[in-house]
Amino acid sequence: MDSLTQIVLGAAVGEAVLGRKAGNKAQLYGAIAGTIPDLDVIARYFTDTITATEIHRGFSHSVLFAVIASPVLGWIVNRMEHKLNLGWRSWAWLFFWGIFTHPLLDAFTTWGTQIFYPFDYRVAFNSIFVIDPLYTLPFLICTIWAMFLKRDTLSRKRMNLTGIVLSSSYLLLSVLLKSMALGQFEAALKEQNIAYNEISTRPAALNTILWNANVDTQDAYLIADYSFFDSKPISFKSYPKNRKREPNFTNPQSQQNLQRLIYISQGWYLMEEKEGNWYFYDLRFGLMPVANGKEQFVFSYLLKEENGVLTAQETEKAPRDAGLLLETLWERVKGN
Known part of the structure; x- marks a missing residue:
């Protein structure tokens, strides 16, 4: 805390x-x-x-x-x-x-x-x-x-x-609220005939009314949220794992550092290449809104090889995103 x-x-x-x-x-x-x-x-x-x-x-x-x-x-x-x-x-x-x-x-x-x-x-x-x-x-x-x-x-x-x-x-x-929210996510997955390996739920920022879920399927992670004031069905957004496209670092120390990051995330992670750089996303903490109507993962790391060894640098969050987060969060808590 x-x-x-x-x-x-x-x-x-x-x-x-x-x-x-x-x-x-x-x-x-x-x-x-x-x-x-x-x-x-x-x-x-x-x-x-x-x-x-x-x-x-x-x-x-x-x-x-x-x-x-x-x-x-x-x-x-x-x-x-x-x-x-x-x-x-x-x-x-x-x-x-x-x-x-x-x-x-x-x-x-x-x-x-x-x-x-x-x-x-x-x-x-x-x-x-x-x-x-x-x-x-x-x-x-x-x-x-x-x-x-x-x-x-x-x-x-x-x-x-x-x-x-x-x-x-x-x-x-x-x-208790977590258990109730988990029941709603599980019911939605069953109703939509979605097969999954594991599900992880947690409250959204600053409250216990709005809950987030990460769902592990064979080829993708599904992410969804649910408010106890919701009237519409739960919708899952898919993020392909693309494990075969992940970088293969030749330096043993770099590969070991990557495995350390994966272990820290407890296996809930994605990797993405943008503008020639690789980013590591820890999915456990969900998404946050940013400018231009986009979203980004709360914990993301820029990966670089310095002197032949992989390093991770947490990407900075813009102060203006905090206000946007609170505004978006309040609207979502009230239900869809």
């Missing part, structure tokens, strides 16, 4: 663990704990795009990291806050839950998380978008409200718990 959401979750968890003893400092350190796993993004400044993408939501998002980091951080904060006389174990417990709940939440997104690292398995329930105001805003209001209540009062505890319950309930609701 986005940084603000993780800060709010961490602050609420910190409050639940030590709020009565440490007051707002529990929220402060909980918020810090909630942001720590995402420090893995600094890898993009020190390594190539493929490696940085592999690192993201890896070790720092695992149970192992929470177990290792929490005692160290607990000891440091206990030295800093020695006047509270809470002991390092209390602070370590706060940091463990602040760090661990971060990947738990991320597991519900499309990117998922390697919560069981070093085991090479990424957990992704695909039920909530990385930014969802209905999850974050009520949670934020309750957490801030709790800050202004006396730390040893029942009202503060209840307010903090209300935020946790509301956000968790919405998270569980997203799983």
Whole structure:
């Protein structure tokens, strides 16, 4: 999830663990704990795009990291806050839950998380978008409200718990809505006599009303969307795989880097040659509208061989496309 959401979750968890003893400092350190796993993004400044993408939501998002980091951080904060006389174990417990709940939440997104690292398995329930105001805003209001209540009062505890319950309930609701949307896609495929190998569904940006689907067929990927307010049948758009036309890099390292990209995309990918350049599209995050009524895949990479080795550069998104995305998204959420 986005940084603000993780800060709010961490602050609420910190409050639940030590709020009565440490007051707002529990929220402060909980918020810090909630942001720590995402420090893995600094890898993009020190390594190539493929490696940085592999690192993201890896070790720092695992149970192992929470177990290792929490005692160290607990000891440091206990030295800093020695006047509270809470002991390092209390602070370590706060940091463990602040760090661990971060990947738990991320597991519900499309990117998922390697919560069981070093085991090479990424957990992704695909039920909530990385930014969802209905999850974050009520949670934020309750957490801030709790800050202004006396730390040893029942009202503060209840307010903090209300935020946790509301956000968790919405998270569980997203799983139910995903199941309902999946049923609609499967029914449409059956009605249209479309044979397929696999289907993957996820919510569109900022909501859980509009859902996207990728469908794996023998020769193509089908992409469709469905809003719970729709009145027309679901329509699938076909994107041929054209696997035989994909580039065959002679350099073993280049071929290996391409396979790494394919692995990152979990096999949901397309490649296209445009103006002499090859582009790699990760289909898991769907399409977004751009100027002139066109669409492009949210995550696309320009492939180049530099010094004989394949590199990937994520294509930039124009700021004006964000406004177009919101406008198009709102119209589509309302139904077809």
